Amino acid sequence: MNYLLLTSGIVATLATIGHFTIGNKDFLKPVINSKVDEIPKNVMQSLFHYMSVYMVLTSVILLAFSTGNQLIFENPTDIVKVIGFVYAGYAIVQFIIALSSKVDKGVFKMFQWVFWTLIAVFSLLSAY
Numbered sequence: 001m002n003y004l005l006l007t008s009g010i011v012a013t014l015a016t017i018g019h020f021t022i023g024n025k026d027f028l029k030p031v032i033n034s035k036v037d038e039i040p041k042n043v044m045q046s047l048f049h050y051m052s053v054y055m056v057l058t059s060v061i062l063l064a065f066s067t068g069n070q071l072i073f074e075n076p077t078d079i080v081k082v083i084g085f086v087y088a089g090y091a092i093v094q095f096i097i098a099l100s101s102k103v104d105k106g107v108f109k110m111f112q113w114v115f116w117t118l119i120a121v122f123s124l125l126s127a128y
Contacts, residue, residue: 002066005080008122009062015115016055023048058083062123077127084123091116 028048032041062083065076073079091113098110107113 001068002126004122004126005062005066008084008119008126009059009066011115011118011122012055012059012062015112015119016052016059018115019052019055054086058087058119062119080123080127084120084127087116087123088120091120 028045031044034041061071061079064071065080070076094110094113094116095107098106098113101110103109
């Protein structure tokens with residue numbers, strides 16, 4: 001059992017649950033119900049669900065790899081590195097946006113970067 005990967009997979013799963021519950025209610029629905037043109041609404045809905053697919057897949061992969069199950073992959077370590085680097089990229093972008101936003105205490109209110117950082121750190125630590 002790889003406990004670093006297990007931790008990463010658990011955090012990814014919790015973030016995925018939050019994405020489908022809080023994210024849908026607090027972020028996607030308000031955009032969908034706004035007076036914005038239909039094309040941006042549909043693009044936002046697509047982006048939300050692109051992220052949904054990525055989050056579900058990476059959660060499953062991280063949890064499977066933590067138990068030694070390689071699924072269809074020959075080199076799980078490389079897959080874990082890619083997952084870790086992508087989540088690190090998400091964390092950096094989210095943190096910069098939160099820091100530079102006009103939202104009061106944006107770093108705390110736009111907190112997704114914490115999840116992305118934890119997933120990235122635990123994934124990358126397990127791979128090296």
